Structure formats: structure tokens, C-alpha cells
Amino acid sequence: MDAQQIQQITDRISQNLVSKGVSPDKHSISEKLTLYINEFGVVPFEAERKVLSDQYKQHKIPEEAKPAAGSSSGDLVHIADIQPNDWVSVEVKVVSLQAPNSPAIAQSGIFADSTGAVRFVVFSKASELPKLELEKWYRIDSAVVDSFKGVANLKLHSGSRVTEIEDDRCLVPSEPAKLNELKAGVVSCIHVKFIEEWESRSDRMMQSGLVADESGRMKFVLWQDPDKEKLIPGAVYNIFYASVDEYNGRLSLTLNSAVWIQDEDAEISVPVSAGSSAPKEPLPVSSIRDLSVGYASLRVKFVEEWESKSERMMQTGLVGDETGRIKFVLWQDESKERLELGRVYEIINAKVDEFNGRLSISLNPATYSAEEPTADIAVGTRMDEVSGTIVQVSKGSGLVRRCPVEGCNRVLSRQNFCPIHEIQNSFNYDLRIKGVVDNGQRAYNVLVNREVTEALSGMTMDQAIEIASNSPLGLEEIQSVLTERLCGRYVKCFGTDFDGRILVKSAEFIRLDPNVTAELMNRAGASAGGNGI
Amino acid sequence: MNSGSVSNGQFMSYEREPAKRVFAAELREASKMIKDSEDEKSPVYLLLPTGERCNRVLIAGAITQKDKVGDQNILYRARVSDPTGIFYINASSYQPEAMHQLAKIDTSTPSFVVVVGKPNAYTTPDGKTLISVRAESIVVVDQETRDLWVQDAARSTLDRVDALVSDVPSADVVLARETYHLSAEHWKKMVSDALSRIMQL
Numbered sequence: 001m002d003a004q005q006i007q008q009i010t011d012r013i014s015q016n017l018v019s020k021g022v023s024p025d026k027h028s029i030s031e032k033l034t035l036y037i038n039e040f041g042v043v044p045f046e047a048e049r050k051v052l053s054d055q056y057k058q059h060k061i062p063e064e065a066k067p068a069a070g071s072s073s074g075d076l077v078h079i080a081d082i083q084p085n086d087w088v089s090v091e092v093k094v095v096s097l098q099a100p101n102s103p104a105i106a107q108s109g110i111f112a113d114s115t116g117a118v119r120f121v122v123f124s125k126a127s128e129l130p131k132l133e134l135e136k137w138y139r140i141d142s143a144v145v146d147s148f149k150g151v152a153n154l155k156l157h158s159g160s161r162v163t164e165i166e167d168d169r170c171l172v173p174s175e176p177a178k179l180n181e182l183k184a185g186v187v188s189c190i191h192v193k194f195i196e197e198w199e200s201r202s203d204r205m206m207q208s209g210l211v212a213d214e215s216g217r218m219k220f221v222l223w224q225d226p227d228k229e230k231l232i233p234g235a236v237y238n239i240f241y242a243s244v245d246e247y248n249g250r251l252s253l254t255l256n257s258a259v260w261i262q263d264e265d266a267e268i269s270v271p272v273s274a275g276s277s278a279p280k281e282p283l284p285v286s287s288i289r290d291l292s293v294g295y296a297s298l299r300v301k302f303v304e305e306w307e308s309k310s311e312r313m314m315q316t317g318l319v320g321d322e323t324g325r326i327k328f329v330l331w332q333d334e335s336k337e338r339l340e341l342g343r344v345y346e347i348i349n350a351k352v353d354e355f356n357g358r359l360s361i362s363l364n365p366a367t368y369s370a371e372e373p374t375a376d377i378a379v380g381t382r383m384d385e386v387s388g389t390i391v392q393v394s395k396g397s398g399l400v401r402r403c404p405v406e407g408c409n410r411v412l413s414r415q416n417f418c419p420i421h422e423i424q425n426s427f428n429y430d431l432r433i434k435g436v437v438d439n440g441q442r443a444y445n446v447l448v449n450r451e452v453t454e455a456l457s458g459m460t461m462d463q464a465i466e467i468a469s470n471s472p473l474g475l476e477e478i479q480s481v482l483t484e485r486l487c488g489r490y491v492k493c494f495g496t497d498f499d500g501r502i503l504v505k506s507a508e509f510i511r512l513d514p515n516v517t518a519e520l521m522n523r524a525g526a527s528a529g530g531n532g533i
Numbered sequence: 534m535n536s537g538s539v540s541n542g543q544f545m546s547y548e549r550e551p552a553k554r555v556f557a558a559e560l561r562e563a564s565k566m567i568k569d570s571e572d573e574k575s576p577v578y579l580l581l582p583t584g585e586r587c588n589r590v591l592i593a594g595a596i597t598q599k600d601k602v603g604d605q606n607i608l609y610r611a612r613v614s615d616p617t618g619i620f621y622i623n624a625s626s627y628q629p630e631a632m633h634q635l636a637k638i639d640t641s642t643p644s645f646v647v648v649v650g651k652p653n654a655y656t657t658p659d660g661k662t663l664i665s666v667r668a669e670s671i672v673v674v675d676q677e678t679r680d681l682w683v684q685d686a687a688r689s690t691l692d693r694v695d696a697l698v699s700d701v702p703s704a705d706v707v708l709a710r711e712t713y714h715l716s717a718e719h720w721k722k723m724v725s726d727a728l729s730r731i732m733q734l
Contacts, residue, residue, distance in 0.1 A: 041679070042597060043616065046597055436549060438549075483670065490681045516684050
């Protein structure tokens with residue numbers, strides 16, 4: 001919601017207070033409205049009701065109204081110095097314009113000055129503002145610095161002022177930043193080599209892969225855009241004003257906002273850093289369960305062949321060992337041989353990649369050989385995967401006492417009573433969650449073991465024992481701690497179905513992916529004017 | 534298709550009802566309760582305007598108000614706002630866990646909550662139908678979880694809208710088309726408005 005609408009509500013509340021004989025603190029009212037409406041997504045009429053009712057409460061003890069906020073057209077600041085929630089004035093060049101992805105937005109893109117660059121958005125409601133043009137300089141007064149997931153962006157609303165700067169000035173781009181020093185936001189300039197091109201996973205994606213400089217490497221994405229041209233693999237570029245996005249703690253570059261110039265004379269020696277470059281010696285064989293991104297050797301059976309989705313892909317499917325299964329990919333390469341379904345292979349130095357939290361292996365850098373046709377591996381059962389919200393942490397969750405009789409391990413009742421071995425004088429503690437994970441279509445009962453419970457809740461069993469012994473509620477306290485920390489959260493669980501209950505072997509929180517919002521937005525707007533009922 | 538229990542040999546094994554993800558602006562329009570049989574124990578469902586029945590919902594938003602009502606039979610009422618409107622939440626001593634959770638939440642500063650609960654329709658003296666949610670649990674969460682819910686509710690709503698305009702409608706869709714007269718476009722607009730509030734600019 002833009003400042004003009006907030007202002008209107010602020011005025012209504014203020015008039016109401018004046019009529020009650022109270023002089024309103026407009027600044028604080030407008031701040032609270034902004035907090036509720038913009039930060040907490042509260043609908044405007046509810047925010048108005050809430051703030052007004054808080055004001056009524058507050059003025060039973062009359063307070064001296066704070067001085068009204070100073071003029072909003074502050075001093076001129078550099079982009080590098082702007083802070084979230086500031087009202088600022090800047091002199092900037094429009095270096096990139098993108099198609100707005102919502103009707104509420106008139107223009108969006110990137111501003112730059114000599115100190116840095118920042119994303120901006122002009123709201124449609126601010127219809128009196130002139131249309132910003134690419135490559136032109138403007139003085140912007142009274143723009144609001146907003147922060148989304150720690151990244152500043154500049155919002156131009158109907159209270160902002162825009163003046164075109166006529167004098168001819170040039171923007172001196174800053175020195176290229178190093179990839180290992182990037183932060184989420186917009187990077188003015190990087191000097192990188194395009195070292196690896198990846199298969200596009202969606203029609204919307206034009207190109208993706210890895211770029212690298214002397215300090216490191218980073219994934220990039222270029223979404224479909226008729227005005228952009230693909231990068232040439234192996235070439236070195238100066239890339240200006242790329243967006244740096246963070247997802248799951250990893251940074252990636254989005255190039256749609258950027259411009260790039262190939263630097264034909266330059267060569268970059270990309271570092272050979274641990275984990276990302278092929279090892280020279282054969283690695284010892286690991287289990288699929290223990291894999292992480294990098295390189296690994298495996299002894300596996302080829303258990304499932306999938307149709308390859310692209311001509312560049314020679315073969316894909318699942319290989320498995322006793323501990324699990326993993327997707328493999330073999331890209332077209334004349335020197336490589338296809339695998340034979342059902343055979344056991346020793347694979348030396350395969351590359352382990354991660355996409356959206358799932359691992360897969362690439363066989364192209366690896367050497368592999370089939371064992372005797374009689375060789376076999378009892379491949380671990382496929383894990384069930386359930387994603388959804390934890391909608392209930394049930395009774396019996398938390399700390400439990402287990403029967404110490406060997407081979408029993410049953411949960412003891414409050415009186416330390418085992419249904420088989422009766423009263424026990426000692427016991428073993430355990431920590432677990434009995435709960436329900438619900439994906440909106442179906443509710444799954446889950447049983448989460450100690451290790452995973454500790455990881456999800458951030459509470460070790462020893463800490464739980466200490467909390468329980470200091471709480472008047474005893475063991476019940478642990479169930480309520482687990483509820484507070486986990487109920488309502490989105491998780492992805494892996495485990496095996498046992499009698500209608502999923503025994504969870506591993507679990508992770510689902511993180512927010514802003515691309516999903518954009519995709520859903522497309523879906524919601526895709527057939528506007530279509531299928532009315 | 535959403536029967537509360539499934540036949541499993543001679544026994545009926547209980548299957549928990551999933552929690553439907555519904556935006557406030559849709560829940561507000563719902564009014565029709567449906568029941569599959571006259572049997573007293575047969576579950577009662579609320580028919581959503583987008584054509585699915587539900588007897589449990591998952592909602593998220595900012596809690597804006599909390600009131601304690603009554604002395605003997607304590608009831609807590611709360612208001613939770615998502616980007617499209619208000620949910621009316623209550624928790625009584627019949628839902629002791631939810632009541633304690635709600636009692637503990639401080640509403641002097643805003644916070645995000647996730648609520649799991651049962652929707653109920655009641656009619657006001659002036660004949661309007663209001664939907665409230667009887668909480669089974671109400672937990673304070675961070676913004677990321679709220680944003681995930683908005684995506685989740687957006688996806689679920691769009692899935693329902695696809696089914697609402699299907700050429701081979703389910704019985705519930707047919708009933709919803711007869712009962713509510715809001716277009717697929719109306720719901721898509723609501724979804725895109727909600728999404729635009731969590732969108733990275």
C-alpha cells in the first residue's frame with residue numbers, strides 16, 4: 001500500500017482523535033499503520049480499526065504528542081548509504097527497466113550512482129510521476145527505502161518527487177566486485193568467465209550455469225527475454241547491474257536486469273577450490289546416504305532407467321546401494337558407455353550436484369566399470385517423501401521414558417510402568433515427535449526420531465531433560481515447546497511408511513523461494529478475461 | 534470423495550481430514566454447510582465458494598486483537614488478518630491447548646500466527662452468515678512461514694478454481710456454482726492481490 005493511502009487513513013484516525021479532544025501523533029499513527037499494513041499484510045480496514053483502538057487505550061493516559069516528522073525530502077544520499085525505512089533523496093541513473101510483474105506496479109528496475117545500485121519500483125497509484133526512461137538521470141525526492149529479506153529497494157509512491165537532471169553527467173562504474181564478497185541486492189559490476197552451461201529446466205529459462213572469477217564461482221539464471229542474448233560458454237564478461245538473490249543461504253545471479261560486455265582480451269584463471277574441482281586421486285567408496293555436493297566414488301546398482309528429456313542427455317535414471325537411491329545423469333559424450341540396467345557398477349569420482357535440496361550425480365567426469373553380472377546389491381527401499389505443514393504435535397511427543405529391559409524399549413507410563421515388564425526402577429530417556437503433516441490434500445501421521453527432532457527443534461535431548469526438570473509441568477513442557485517451535489511450519493520429511501505412520505528418517509524446513517511467487521502470479525493472471533463461470 | 538472414514542475390510546479406519554488452505558476473502562463468502570447423511574455422527578462440512586468441502590482449515594496472518602470473554606466458561610476470541618481480509622478465531626475450554634496457546638500470545642505488538650481449526654457458520658441476529666474458526670492450535674511463526682502459507686493458499690485456491698471451471702464438474706463444484714455466484718476471475722484476482730503483497734520487488 002502506498003503512502004498516500006496510509007496518509008488518508010492517518011488523517012481519518014487523527015480527525016477522530018481531534019473530535020475526542022486529543023491531539024493526534026500522526027507520525028506514530030502512520031508508522032503503526034505502515035507496520036500493520038506493509039510489514040504484516042493486514043488489510044487496511046483492520047489496521048485502521050486496530051490502530052484507532054490502540055490510540056483510544058493509549059490516551060486514557062494522555063501523552064505529549066511527539067513533534068511531527070520533519071520534512072520528508074531529506075538530504076541527498078548515496079545509494080551505498082541508504083538504510084531500510086529511510087525517506088531519502090537520491091540522484092541516480094536508470095540503468096535497467098523490467099516489465100512489472102503486478103498491475104499495482106507501474107515501473108520497476110535498477111537505479112545506480114557512483115557508489116552502487118539498488119532496485120526500485122514505481123507504484124501505479126503514483127500516476128502523476130513522470131515515466132522514467134532508461135539511461136537518464138533523475139533526482140528522486142521522498143522515496144521510501146524498503147527492505148525485503150534484508151535487501152533494500154526504493155519505492156516511489158504518490159508522495160515522491162521526480163525531477164529529470166538535464167546536465168550531461170556520466171556514471172563511472174565502480175571496480176568489479178569479487179564473487180566471494182557479494183551480498184544479496186544488486187551488484188554494479190563483476191568480471192567473470194562463463195565456465196559451465198546447464199540444461200534449462202523450464203521453458204521460462206533462457207540460460208543458466210556457472211560464472212567464476214578469481215575468488216569463486218556462482219550460479220546464474222537468465223529468464224526468457226527477447227531483448228537479451230545468451231552468453232557464450234568460455235567467454236569472459238563485464239556484467240553490470242546483475243541482481244544477487246539469496247535462496248536457501250546460497251547466492252545466485254539473475255541477469256535479466258543486467259547488461260554485459262564481452263571482454264575479449266581477458267582471461268580469468270578460475271580457482272581450483274576444494275569440493276568443486278575434480279579430485280586427482282580416486283576417492284574411497286561412500287554410501288549414497290552420506291553424499292554431499294562435491295565428488296564421490298560409489299558402488300551401486302542401476303535400478304531404474306528414465307526417458308531422457310533432452311538430446312544432450314545420453315542416459316538418466318536411478319542407481320542405488322544399501323542406503324538409498326540417487327538420480328544420475330550421463331550427458332552426451334562419445335567416450336562414455338551407457339549403463340546396463342540391473343548391473344552393479346563401481347563409479348570413481350562422480351560429481352555430486354544439488355538442485356532444490358535434492359542431490360544427483362553426474363557420471364561424465366567419472367570412470368565406471370561393471371562388475372560380474374552375478375554381482376548384486378540389496379538396494380535400500382525408496383524413502384517416502386511427504387511435504388506439508390506440521391498441523392499437530394500430538395500427545396506422547398517430547399521426552400519419553402523407555403523400558404530398560406533389553407530388547408523391549410517400550411514407552412513407560414507416568415508411573416514407570418511397562419505394559420510387559422511392569423514397574424521399572426530405571427529407564428532410558430528418548431525424544432520424539434508424534435504428529436501430523438498435512439499437505440492440504442491428505443494428513444499423514446508421522447513419527448520423528450530423536451536425531452531429527454533435535455535437528456528440527458534446535459533442542460537437544462539433554463536440554464529437554466533440563467527444561468523438563470525445571471518446569472512445573474515436567475515432561476509436558478517439552479510437548480508444548482515442540483508445538484511452539486514446529487507447529488504451523490512447512491517441512492519436507494523422508495521416511496518409510498509403517499502401518500499408516502511414516503517413520504521419519506530425515507526432515508528439513510521448506511524455505512521460501514521467491515520464484516514460486518512469480519510463477520503463481522503468472523498462473524493467477526494467465527487467463528484473465530477467460531473462463532468466467 | 535472426501536468422506537471422513539474409509540472402509541477397510543470390516544473395520545472403518547479413521548482418516549484425519551486434511552486442512553484446506555483458504556484466504557479470508559474466500560472463507561468470508563462461504564455459507565453453506567453440507568452433510569452426507571442424516572446420521573448424527575456424520576461430519577459436517579463447509580462448502581467453499583471455489584467448490585471444495587472442508588471441515589478443517591489452515592490459515593495464517595497477523596493477529597490484531599484478542600479478547601477474553603466470560604467468567605465461568607472462558608472463551609478467547611481473536612482476529613487474524615491475511616492480505617485479503619479477516620478471520621474470526623475462537624478457542625474455548627473445550628480446546629484447552631489452543632486456549633492456552635492463544636492466552637499466551639501478546640497482541641500489543643503485531644506477530645504472525647498459523648491457525649489450524651474447524652470452520653463454523655453462524656447466523657447473526659440480522660440474518661447474516663458469519664464464518665468463525667474454532668482453533669485446534671494457534672502458534673506464533675515468522676514471516677517466512679507466513680509467506681510460505683500465502684504461496685500454499687494461492688496454489689490451493691488456483692487448483693480449486695481450475696476444478697471450478699472444469700467441463701466435468703464434481704458434485705460439490707455443481708453445488709458451489711448453484712450456491713455462490715462469484716467467477717473464477719474474481720478468485721484469481723484475490724490470489725494475485727494476495728501474492729503481490731509478499732512479492733519481492
